[in-house]
Amino acid sequence: MTYRRKKSTAIAFAHGDIACRRSRSDSRTHVSANQAAILRSLTFVTLVLFGVPASTWAQSVCLPAPRLLTTMPMGGQAGTQIEVTTSGELLEEASEMVFSHPGIVATAKLDANGAVVPKQYVVTIAADCPPGVHEARMMTNRGLSTSRVFSVSKLPEVVQSGASASPESAMTLEVNSICNAVMPVRAVNHYRFEARKDQRVIIDCAAQGIDSKLNPVLIIADSEARDLRAQRRGDLLDFTAPEDGTYMIKVHDLTFNGGDTYFYRLALQELAADAAPERLPSTAQVNAFSWPPLGLPAAAALTETEPNNQHTETQSITLPCDIAGTFYPAADVDRFEFTAKKGEKWWVEVGSERLGFPTDPSLLVQRVDEEGEGETLVDVVELRDIASPVTVSTNAYSYNGPPYNAGSADVLGVIDIPADGRYRLQLTDLFGGTRNDPRNAYRMVIRKAAPDFVLVAWAMHMTLRNGDRNALSKPMALRPGSTMPLEVIVVRRDGFDGEIEISMDNLPDGVTAHGLKIPAGGSRGIMLVTADEGAPQGYARASFVGRSEIDGESVTRNVHLASMAWPVKDGWSEIPSPRLLADVPVSVSGVEVAPLTIAAREKKVWEVAAGEKLTIPLVHYRRSEFSGAAMSVKTFGAGFDKNSSFDLPLTADSSEAVLDLSKLKTPPGDYMIAFYGSAVAKYVDPPAPNAAAGAAPAKPRDIVDIIVSEPIAIRVMPAEKS
Known part of the structure; x- marks a missing residue:
């Protein structure tokens, strides 16, 4: 049997041109220098004044706004009460600490004399508060502050109080616990734990996914602090103890930066040998707003079945369909085959990057024309990125839009069936040749038109x-x-x-x-x-x-x-x-x-x-x-x-x-x-509420x-x- 691919007769991209590729720092947080959009064709309007001399742009931008920058700890266990210390800008005389979920309530901490302790709060987390990331804010005389992530877990939590910059000062951690900590500048934090022979433990560090500036490196070492394994890409460490004994965890920033804004949550959990590890909860990038489609079940009806990489190994499907699969191993090509009739329109949506994975799905649909014992594959449509509805910033010499990208590397487009027959769909990760992670999952939905927004x-x-x-x-x-x-x-x-x-x-x-x-x-x-x-x-x-x-x-x-x-x-x-x-x-x-x-x-x-x-x-x-x-x-x-x-x-x-x-x-x-x-x-600046009488007015x-x-x-x- 022979295969020949004719020159593409129709190439279409979902919602316009291909969006710019985004650089990715880890599997949860994708950061791009091209994350902006220009304001056009608005039904309502706003009043902003242009033509300001260039010299004025060096001045302060925007009226002062309260900003919550850090909390310590950055979360807690459901059903517990913890003390939280805050820091930020313009938070003086803050009246209360508020949260996005009603199951988290804060009251001001009082000292032994009943006086309020500045910047400290007693936070009660309800037992039924859902695990995950929530928002913490401060109410001030200038209004609500910006938010900072506050995570809720099911595990016992501790706060690192002392230095652990050497193996001798390593902090002891219990398996199945979370440690809230801050990374000092040019330092490595050390932790020790006890493990049994063949005991499997997962070590995960939530950082950029909870608003931290830390780019974490995780190292597991033996009792003498000799390195055994390292993870430098922000991923978790999956470790099985070779023998009973004491082991060490080392944490540091990739470039050894540190300070109050380099906070993290370090989780040490035991996991069964055949269980799939789960990452600590993290925030969602902006483009995640467009997933999932309304009414999509929690689990897909079908699962991709390997092998399906070759034309002779295609997986048969019937439309409409909902399939879960993975871009694994490296350079994986998943092929599916279906029959359709002329004039049908099938909408295809693939979610992967919007699920938090560092992937870039690419989809090709071809008509299969049989010629004797051979086949000819004729391109019908190629779908790649979901372009941002607003122009993405170039980050060049002039700034041309807000730094948000509503587009995605995922797929959303339509297949116009040109003739009755058999069709082959090929799904790949565009840069999957360098990725070899079985967790890089996707969900592909092929449906009749279900208009929505x-x-x-x-x-x-x-x-x-x-x-x-x-x-x-x-x-x-x-x-x-x-x-x-x-x-x-x-x-x-x-x-x-x-x-x-x-x-x-x-x-x-x-x-x-x-x-x-x-x-x-x-x-x-x-x-x-x-x-x-x-x-x-x-x-x-x-x-x-x-x-x-x-x-x-x-x-x-x-x-x-x-x-x-x-x-x-x-x-x-x-x-x-x-x-x-x-x-x-x-x-x-x-x-x-x-x-x-x-x-x-x-x-x-x-x-x-x-x-x-x-x-x-x-x-x-x-x-x-x-x-x-x-x-x-x-x-x-x-x-x-x-x-x-x-x-x-x-x-x-x-x-x-x-x-x-x-x-x-x-x-x-x-x-x-x-x-x-x-x-x-x-x-x-208005005078502070506790300003001394007769104080000189601000300039x-x-x-x-x-x-x-x-x-x-x-x-x-x-x-x-x-």
Whole structure:
């Protein structure tokens, strides 16, 4: 039997061009220098001011925001009570520590005299609190802080209190326990444990997957600290004791960095000889928001069966199907064969990278034409990456988008069957020749069209110069009178092309959210969250959803929220590490108001005929001084994003915005818009609540910050017929 492959007749890529490849640091955390997206075609708009002199970009970026940077320990065992010490920025006078799960509750630690111990809390973890990663935050007078991962386990946990930089000072660990620790600079931490002959133990180190900056190296050694095995790629160590005795674990950073932000959780667990090891829980990368498809069972109906690498060994399947398999061993090629009829459309989705594995699936479908005793394989379609719905940052000399990538190296696309017959599907890991790990799993679903959508959002980031990514972790901590924009991104499944309405509910008192309708076929939009000037201090866990109609039925999908794990002010010095959050917290500051609020003079629906000009009077509520006399303002909103920029005076209390619909060609309909830009404010830090009387006032400093207008409703009427 012979095989000949004809020249490809149709090559298609899921959702557009192939996305840029991502570098990967370990099996749980994939970090990329190309993780950004540019804001386009937004149904709602925001007000950020451009045209600022280049010299001002060296100033502080964004108004001060509270940030929780570390907790010690970083988690605890369900059903226990532990003491947690915190550190961060602008956490002075924090009123409480809050968590994303109601089963974790904190109270301030008190000393022997009943006085509050600063930065320390007693945390109670309910026995039924689910194991995994949760979010910890601090409530401050500036609102809720950014989050830090707080892990819950089923194992007893300890905190390393002393140094263990030598074999002589090694800390003793019990098998089936977790140790919370911090890595000192230029150091190796040592641990000892007892093991029986043939006892299998798994040693795992949670670090980057729990927001740590540590790139861990694990070494297991004998009682004399002589190395036996090492793992330098962030993976776990699977070790079976050759004899009864004492063994050592060494942990260090790959480049021997260290400090408070190089924390980790070291797990030592016994495992049966035939059991599969599991990694410690970790956060999900941003692109994981698009997996799994709605209604996908926990386990696949079919399993890939080896051998299926050769054309003579193809595994027969019947469509539709749901198959679980692995890219193993190295250079594995999995082949499946099915029959289909002309005109059928089958949607294929492969999940692997979005499951947390360092893989890059590639799928090829070919028609099998029989010719005597031989076969000819004719290419039908080739599917690779799911391209990001928004442009990925180049991280070049000018920063061109937020550092988030909603795309994936996984597969999502359609097979158009050109003729009745037999078809062969080939699935590979594009760079699998260098990977030889049986845990590199995939899930492949082939289905008839099941139109759907998934959503992710993040705080809008500014456009800066000189490669400054402004990749700041941004809590939704609103100052009264301010509006915060969130960019909302949609990944559409199986041909869904409908309009999506975004909404946010369960907000703090005095806070409103103005969502948008992502237009049919659109991929992005803006959610505006506004705090009234009189909004009281407070917080709430918001409900953030998107609604649409699919096949005549109303459907609702949650919007996932993403943020930076750490503030990165210069993308050339550190690669941003965005991740998904567990919840959507919204809070209001109680210490100061926004430096500038811009709104339409009247809160009404502004009407205009198609093809006419609309002039909207604006009012400026100025509470600060600004550098420069005017700012260039742009407009966002579906049908209005191409509006010409205009100058907004910084020294006046009013201005006008002009929308020329003859140039915009905006069709009749109802719209919400806003104006956006960034300005340099002369910011003065408010006095601390416990500041001494008569203390010298703080000197003003330059702050570059996003300023967002209140949303404005517009109705475009049909043009009058002449």
